[in-house]
Amino acid sequence: MLIDSHCHIDFCCFDHDRAEVLNSCRKLAIDTIVIPGTQASQWQKQIDLCHLYPQLRFALGLHPYFLKSFEPLHLVQLSQLLNQHQDKVLAVGEIGLDTHIDVDWKMQLQVFEQQLLIAEEHMLPVILHHRNSHNELIQSLKAKKFTQGGIVHAFSGSVQQANTYIDLGFKIGVGGGITYSRASKTRKTLSKLPINCLVLETDAPDMPLIGKQGLRNSPEYLPEIFESLLLLRAETKQQLLQACYQNVQGTLANL
Numbered sequence: 001m002l003i004d005s006h007c008h009i010d011f012c013c014f015d016h017d018r019a020e021v022l023n024s025c026r027k028l029a030i031d032t033i034v035i036p037g038t039q040a041s042q043w044q045k046q047i048d049l050c051h052l053y054p055q056l057r058f059a060l061g062l063h064p065y066f067l068k069s070f071e072p073l074h075l076v077q078l079s080q081l082l083n084q085h086q087d088k089v090l091a092v093g094e095i096g097l098d099t100h101i102d103v104d105w106k107m108q109l110q111v112f113e114q115q116l117l118i119a120e121e122h123m124l125p126v127i128l129h130h131r132n133s134h135n136e137l138i139q140s141l142k143a144k145k146f147t148q149g150g151i152v153h154a155f156s157g158s159v160q161q162a163n164t165y166i167d168l169g170f171k172i173g174v175g176g177g178i179t180y181s182r183a184s185k186t187r188k189t190l191s192k193l194p195i196n197c198l199v200l201e202t203d204a205p206d207m208p209l210i211g212k213q214g215l216r217n218s219p220e221y222l223p224e225i226f227e228s229l230l231l232l233r234a235e236t237k238q239q240l241l242q243a244c245y246q247n248v249q250g251t252l253a254n255l
């Protein structure tokens with residue numbers, strides 16, 4: 001059994017064939033797919049899709065990439081939805097900081113930290129987005145005394161950076177990036193981390209695997225990411241499969 005801990009299957013590029021994709025995931029033993037939130041206008045669609053397809057589960061949050069449409073009311077709505085769906089929602093996310101986008105840094109930081117407080121208040125883990133921002137994220141997690149842990153999505157970085165997150169209660173998201181030989185630093189890191197911190201994800205439709213550049217990524221490719229990770233690890237296939245599954249279950253709420 002496999003869990004895709006991060007997949008934007010709510011995006012409209014899946015509107016025409018979502019049922020087929022999910023069907024094929026079921027055949028590949030992918031029994032749970034987590035849809036992280038990106039923007040307020042998308043939250044209801046995520047919730048509706050999870051009603052429609054039992055293998056889908058949702059997290060709610062404001063992704064830094066989409067903050068151009070941000071209004072302070074969205075944080076109020078987020079809290080309300082977390083209350084309303086407290087027996088279903090898995091986490092607050094994806095939230096984070098991104099140095100590569102044209103969104104005011106101060107605003108990113110403010111919205112990120114406010115969501116950390118909301119997650120702490122609701123006792124929910126977070127799904128973290130990073131791009132060239134590990135130091136700043138870690139600084140905020142510590143400054144806000146965040147204790148709920150979560151997942152660092154699409155981790156890339158050093159063993160030291162990974163261990164800092166692990167000490168803060170986080171799991172390390174392993175995505176399609178590891179299928180590229182140029183990701184040697186991250187591959188090396190993933191080979192050395194404790195097995196109880198690893199979780200799998202596709203980040204579909206983004207982050208295509210090697211050989212699929214320019215194409216829509218899909219949760220159907222999760223087993224290929226698993227196989228790439230297996231090559232880096234000393235464990236048996238069964239041990240790694242079981243650990244990756246239980247690590248998500250032990251981290252996200254309501255799973």
Ligand SMILES: [Zn+2]
Nearest residue numbers: 006036094203
């Ligand atoms: Zn994402």
